Amino acid sequence: MGAVNEPHESNKVPEKQGIQKVGYKRPPAHTRFKKGVSGNPGGVKKGTVFISEAYKRMLAMSPEELKDYKPKNVAEQIAIGQVRNAGGDGLESQSLAAAKEIADRTEGKAPQTIKHTDVSDLERLVIRVQERAMAVLGVEITRQAVIEHIIAYRPELAGRFGAELMS
Secondary structure, eight states: OOOTTSOOGGGSOOOGGGOOOOBTTBOOGGGSOOTTSOSOTTSOOTTOOOHHHHHHHHHTSOHHHHHHOOOSSHHHHHHHHHHHHHTTSSOHHHHHHHHHHHHHHHHOOOOOOOOOOOOOHHHHHHHHHHHHHHHHHOOOOOHHHHHHHHHHHOGGGHHHHHHHTOO
């Protein structure tokens, strides 16, 4: 064991020859990217052509430019074909399908709205009790009052009402 006043090995100042500055924009040498090794090995390769980008380039052209344009790759060749189809150079159904494909790829798909009309069994029970009270008694009962009455007669439903209907 060393003397008490000697610094620990990790705290010793290195020799002048091996000193490397570490600080802002100078990470330690062992953590830097290695030359010739990708920093994103699973990422998209350089030169990858996206058909959506080809669509955008084709759509930015005037009809005259598009007519004379020679595609540079398969993505552009496909894009030109679809843009021409969407422009009406085919059957109406093909034109519509091509226009939809182009819009989906360049602007994103339109959100799908789904109407959820399915009412839970508990909700149906509450509605039925409210309707029955109105028909038989001629009284309008609030939703909360109906739920409280149902729970009073069927306490086992209290947990289900709490999550599903209390809001």
